[in-house]
Amino acid sequence: MKKFPLFLFSGLILFCFLSSTDAGAFEASKTDSGKLIKWAFPQETYRINASGGPSGSIKAIRRSAATWTNVTGSSFIFIYGGKTTSTAYGINDGENLMNFGKLPLGTLAENYNWYNPITGRVYDSDIKFNTRYKWATTGVAGYYDVQNIATHEMGHSLSLADLYGPGDTAKTMYGYSSESEIKKRSLTRDDINGIKYLYP
Numbered sequence: 001m002k003k004f005p006l007f008l009f010s011g012l013i014l015f016c017f018l019s020s021t022d023a024g025a026f027e028a029s030k031t032d033s034g035k036l037i038k039w040a041f042p043q044e045t046y047r048i049n050a051s052g053g054p055s056g057s058i059k060a061i062r063r064s065a066a067t068w069t070n071v072t073g074s075s076f077i078f079i080y081g082g083k084t085t086s087t088a089y090g091i092n093d094g095e096n097l098m099n100f101g102k103l104p105l106g107t108l109a110e111n112y113n114w115y116n117p118i119t120g121r122v123y124d125s126d127i128k129f130n131t132r133y134k135w136a137t138t139g140v141a142g143y144y145d146v147q148n149i150a151t152h153e154m155g156h157s158l159s160l161a162d163l164y165g166p167g168d169t170a171k172t173m174y175g176y177s178s179e180s181e182i183k184k185r186s187l188t189r190d191d192i193n194g195i196k197y198l199y200p
């Protein structure tokens, strides 16, 4: 399986897809040779360790997964693989983990994909929510919303990149968030076009 070295996906090479209505509608990540970075099969089984997160975190993350899975016209499905006690992050261990722990200040959460730099095939994807910030599952003031951020980070797992344009602020893949924000829970047409492009 490890015929080629696997590198950390850090959004180095971006492919900008231009729709007919909006420049920079979404961005999918590519290898140096121009291959799309994506899962070989349109599915990802993930496990959750909610330790350190607010109550309701598992349900919130599962709602995020369902939001992407339920897109009409996309074959991609997230499959809930159950709870785990693993706190691993960014390790190519064959488990796609979502857990809570410390990351550097300035990062709310992070997605870490391992992929084959030749083929672009993704092997492993982990998401960590930064416990240096306060989390809730209700959108309440003063806390960051788990479902809001999980939906965004799962977009990275799919290979969609952050967007920072003035026309991108409503999108799930907009690269900034704020306390009590919940607009990323639901996908905009450009987010939907992104997953449909990657996994028709």
Ligand SMILES: [Zn+2]
Pocket: 152, 153, 156, 161, 162, 174, 175
């Ligand atoms: Zn992001």
